[in-house]
Amino acid sequence: MPDRTHMDREREKLDRDLLDMGTRVEEQIEKARRAMRELDAELAREVKEGDRAVDALQIALGDRVAVVIATQAPVAQDVRELIAALKMADNLERAGDHAVHLAKAVKKFAEEPPFRQVERLDRMAAAGSAMVRGAVDAYLARDPQAARRVAAMDDAIDGEHKALVEEVLTLMRERPEQAERAAKLLSTSGFLERLGDHVTNACEAVVFMVEGRHVDLNE
Amino acid sequence: MPPAVKISVRDLDLWYGSVQALRKVGADIASRSITALIGPSGCGKSTFLRTLNRMNDLIEGVRVEGVVEYEGSSIFAPGADVIELRKRIGMVFQKPNPFPMSVYDNVAYGPRIHGSPSRRAADRRALDEIVERSLEQAALLEEVKDRLHKPALGLSGGQQQRLCIARVLAVEPDVLLMDEPTSALDPISTSKIENLLEELKKRYTIVIVTHNMQQAGRVSDAVGFFLHGELVEYAPTKEVFFNPKDKRTEAYISGRFG
Numbered sequence: 001m002p003d004r005t006h007m008d009r010e011r012e013k014l015d016r017d018l019l020d021m022g023t024r025v026e027e028q029i030e031k032a033r034r035a036m037r038e039l040d041a042e043l044a045r046e047v048k049e050g051d052r053a054v055d056a057l058q059i060a061l062g063d064r065v066a067v068v069i070a071t072q073a074p075v076a077q078d079v080r081e082l083i084a085a086l087k088m089a090d091n092l093e094r095a096g097d098h099a100v101h102l103a104k105a106v107k108k109f110a111e112e113p114p115f116r117q118v119e120r121l122d123r124m125a126a127a128g129s130a131m132v133r134g135a136v137d138a139y140l141a142r143d144p145q146a147a148r149r150v151a152a153m154d155d156a157i158d159g160e161h162k163a164l165v166e167e168v169l170t171l172m173r174e175r176p177e178q179a180e181r182a183a184k185l186l187s188t189s190g191f192l193e194r195l196g197d198h199v200t201n202a203c204e205a206v207v208f209m210v211e212g213r214h215v216d217l218n219e
Numbered sequence: 220m221p222p223a224v225k226i227s228v229r230d231l232d233l234w235y236g237s238v239q240a241l242r243k244v245g246a247d248i249a250s251r252s253i254t255a256l257i258g259p260s261g262c263g264k265s266t267f268l269r270t271l272n273r274m275n276d277l278i279e280g281v282r283v284e285g286v287v288e289y290e291g292s293s294i295f296a297p298g299a300d301v302i303e304l305r306k307r308i309g310m311v312f313q314k315p316n317p318f319p320m321s322v323y324d325n326v327a328y329g330p331r332i333h334g335s336p337s338r339r340a341a342d343r344r345a346l347d348e349i350v351e352r353s354l355e356q357a358a359l360l361e362e363v364k365d366r367l368h369k370p371a372l373g374l375s376g377g378q379q380q381r382l383c384i385a386r387v388l389a390v391e392p393d394v395l396l397m398d399e400p401t402s403a404l405d406p407i408s409t410s411k412i413e414n415l416l417e418e419l420k421k422r423y424t425i426v427i428v429t430h431n432m433q434q435a436g437r438v439s440d441a442v443g444f445f446l447h448g449e450l451v452e453y454a455p456t457k458e459v460f461f462n463p464k465d466k467r468t469e470a471y472i473s474g475r476f477g
Contacts, residue, residue, distance in 0.1 A: 005474050073433050075460045076469045212462030 007078050010068050014085050015140055017064065018092075021057040022136030025092050028054065028099035029129040029195075033122055035103050039110040047103035054096040061089045077209070084209035088139055091202040095132055098195035099125075105188040108181055117171075117185050120164045124157045124192040131157075131199040138206045147206035150199070151217035157196035164189045222249035225394060225424040226271060231285035233266060233275065233448075240266045242448040244285070248441075253416055253425045255435035255456070258445035259471065264428050267445065268396050271426065272308035273301050289394075306333060309387035313399040315379035317371035317386075322363050325371045325382055326350040329390035349389050356422075357385035358415045377408020381415065395419065397427040401434065413438050432472055436460050444468045 028050050035043035065082045068074065074082060102125055109118055134150035137143075168186050172179045200218045207215045226248040233241035241263045248254050256264040266275065273294060275281045287294045294304055306329075317325050330349050350367070354360040359381040363374065371382055380400060387395060401409040416425060416438050429435050435442055435456070442459040444452045444467075452459060452468040463469045470476050 007473065073436075075432065075436065075472045076463050078473050079461065 007068075007072055007074060010064075010072070011078075011081065014061065014064065014068075014081075017057065017061045018085060018088055018136060018139060021054065021061065021089060021092050022132055024050070024054050024057065025096045025099065026129050026132045028096050029102070029125055029132065032099045032102040032106075033125045033129070035106050036109065036118060036122060036125075039106060041106060041110070044103040044106040048100050051096055051100045054093055058089045058093040062086060077212075080209045080212060084139070084205040087205035087208075088135070088202050091198040091205070092132065092136075094198040095128065095195050095202075098128070098191045098198070101191040102188060105184050108184040111181065113178075115171075115182070115185055117164050117167055117189075120160045120167075121185070121188055121192060124160045124189065124196070127153055127157050127160075128192060128195040128199065131196060135199050135202040135206065138203065139209070142206075142210050144207040144210045147203040148217060151203040154196040154200050154218070157193060161189050161193040222252060224248065225250040225290065226426075227286070227288040227291075228267075228271075229286040231267075231270065231287060232283070233263075233270060234280075234282045235278070236280040240448050241270070244448075244450045246443060246450060246453050248424065248426060250424050251420055251422070252440040253420050253427060253438055254441045254443060255439035256426065256428045256443045256445060257430070257432065257435050257472070258451075259476070262445040263448040264443070264445040265398055267443075267450075268398055268426060268428050269310075271394070271396055272305045272310060274305075274310060276301065306390050307392055308394040308396060309390065309392035311380070311383050311387055311395060311397040311400050314403050315376055315383050317374070317379050317382050319370070319372060321368045322354075322371045322374070322382060323350055323367040326353050326385050326389045329386060333390055350385075353385040353389040354382075356388050356419065357381045358411060358418070359385055375408070377404050377411060380404060380408065380412060384412075384415065384419075392423065394424045394426070397425065399428055399430060402430060409434070432474075444471060446471070 028047055031043060031050070032047045034040065035047060065086050068082060069079070072078075102121065109115060131150050131153050134153070135147065138146035138150055165186065168182050172182050197218060204215055204217050207213070207217070224247045228247075229245045231241055231244040232239065244263075244267060256268060258264045269275045270283065270287060275283070283295065289304065289308065293299065318328060320328075327346050327350050330346060351360060354363060359378060362378060366373075371379065374382060380403075384395075401412050404412065413434065416427070419425060427439070439456045442452075442454065442456045443450050444459065444465070446467055452463060452465045454464070459468060460472060463472065
C-alpha cells in the first residue's frame with residue numbers, strides 16, 4: 001500500500017489518545033491501590049480529582065472520532081477501528097470510575113479493626129490495572145489473540161470477588177457490629193469486578209476491530 | 220427466500236484484440252436490486268456492464284467467451300434478438316446525451332422507432348401516456364411539464380440525465396445499466412438520481428458503474444469489485460464496506476490505491 005492516507009494519520013492520533021487514556025487509567029488504579037495499602041487519604045483525594053482528566057480524554061476522543069466519520073466516510077477496517085476506539089474509550093472511562101470507587105473506600109478501611117480482605121481488593125485492582133495495560137497494547141498492536149489473553153485474566157478477579165463475598169458474609173454473621181464497614185468491602189469488590197468486565201469489553205472491541213465479528217469474552 | 224436471479228454470468232472472458240479485459244468473471248445479479256460495480260479505471264467494470272446488453276458487439280475486434288444468461292437464456296445464443304435485448308436491458312451513459320429535439324420527442328423516440336409497447340403507441344394519446352409515465356418515473360415530470368415541447372438541450376445537466384433515464388424507461392425495459400450516471404452532475408442532481416434509483420429498483424433491476432464509493436455504499440444492495448479484469452469480490456454491500464474478504468478490496472475502498 002503505497003500512500004499514507006488521511007485516515008492513516010488520524011489513526012496515529014487516535015492511537016496516541018488511547019495510549020494516553022489507558023496510561024492515565026492504569027496510573028489511577030495504581031494510585032488507588034497505594035492509597036488503600038498506605039491508608040493515605042490525600043492520595044485517595046488525588047485519584048478522585050484525577051478522574052476528570054480521564055473523562056476529558058474520553059470526550060475529546062469521541063469528538064475526534066465523530067469528525068473523522070463525518071469527513072472521511074471510512075469503510076471496512078477503518079470504520080471498525082473508529083467504533084472500537086469509541087468502545088475502548090468508553091470502557092476505559094468506566095474502569096477509571098472504579099479506581100475512584102476504590103479510592104473512596106480508603107476512609108472506611110482506615111478505621112479499626114483492619115480487614116484482611118483488603119488484600120483481595122488489592123490483588124483484584126492489580127489484575128485490573130494489568131488488564132488495562134494489556135487491552136490498550138492489544139488495541140495498538142491490532143492483536144485479537146492478545147485481547148483474548150487479556151480478557152482471560154478477568155477470571156482471577158472474578159475468583160477473588162467470589163471468595164471475598166463468602167468471607168464477608170461469614171464476617172457479618174460473626175461480627176455484626178462490623179457489618180456496615182464490611183458492606184463497603186462487598187460494594188468495593190463489586191466495583192472491581194465490574195472494572196474487569198469493562199476491560200473485557202474493551203478486549204471484545206479489539207477482536208471486533210480486527211476480525212469484524214462480535215465475540216463474548218466474558219464467559 | 221433468495222432473490223430471483225435476473226442475469227447470470229459464468230466464466231466470462233473478453234478480449235479487445237489481443238488484450239484480455241475480463242477474466243473468468245462470474246456473478247448472479249439479483250432481480251429488483253441495485254448492483255454497483257467498482258474498481259480503478261481500466262479494471263473492466265464498464266466492459267462488463269456493456270457486455271450485459273451486448274453493446275460491446277459494436278466494437279471492432281471484441282471476442283467473448285463464457286456464459287451470460289438473461290432470465291435463463293443465453294444472450295449470445297444464435298438467433299438471439301439483440302435489438303430486443305437492448306430494449307429489455309437499457310443503458311444510461313455517463314454524460315447526459317439527449318437528442319437535439321424536444322423533451323417530449325426525446326422520450327417518445329424509443330416507442331416510436333420500436334413501435335412499442337403496442338400498436339396503440341401510434342395513437343397520440345397512448346404516446347402521451349408513455350411520455351408522462353416515463354417522466355414521472357424518472358422524477359422529472361414536475362420540472363418539465365410546462366416545457367415538454369421545448370428543446371431538451373435547454374435543461375440542466377441533472378435534468379438531462381433524468382431525461383435520458385426517462386427515455387430508456389419509455390421502451391419498458393426490465394434492466395437498467397448505468398455507466399457512472401452521476402459523475403458529471405452536481406451534488407443536488409446526484410442526490411436526485413440516487414433517490415430515483417431507490418424508487419426504480421422496485422420495478423427494475425439496476426446495475427451501476429460508479430467511481431464514487433459513498434454512492435456505491437448508499438444506493439446499492441450488492442457490490443462487485445473489479446481489478447485487472449477480474450471480479451475480485453462480489454457480495455452484499457454491507458459486507459463489502461464493513462468487512463471485505465479480500466485485502467485488495469479493502470485497500471481500494473479505503474482509498475489506499477486506485
